[in-house]
């Protein structure tokens with residue numbers, strides 16, 4: 001083996017390394033996309049869950065909240081709110097219905113959305129479904 005580090009050796013390390021990490025990237029991408037169907041339990045997306053997501057979008061909940069880490073940082077993360085509220089859909093509905101709670105200095109307040117009982121059920125069902133996605137504990141903070 002020669003003592004000098006030649007240009008062609010450097011080139012081989014560069015190309016070899018690029019190919020190796022590109023293949024590793026492809027393999028991990030493949031592995032992740034294979035795991036999705038199980039992790040996002042998409043078979044449980046009922047019409048009510050889909051309706052809840054539509055209401056979530058129409059009312060721009062993401063304008064204040066994050067959902068699984070994505071969104072605005074004004075209000076708490078809601079991907080896990082179903083679990084934080086003791087696996088209780090009624091607690092979520094009650095919270096949304098009872099806003100705003102004013103008069104607490106310095107506390108951010110959530111507006112009243114005047115949702116119907118059916119819409120509240122759908123939102124709660126959507127947040128329940130979201131909380132059951134296997135996110136490998138993402139986001140790492142509990143309450144955004």
Ligand code: HEC
Pocket residue numbers: 055056059060061062063064065074075076077078081084092095096101107108109110111113123143
């Ligand atoms: C204008 C900003 C804003 C929008 C839009 C908004 N929220 Fe909120 N939300 C808040 C704030 C602020 C809090 C925390 C309020 C508090 O604790 O009193 C909150 C709290 C919550 C909580 C309780 C979270 C917890 O951890 O205690 C739920 C559930 C919730 N919001 C659902 C929704 C849903 C569903 C929508 C869309 C229909 C929505 N929010 C839209 C500001 C907003």
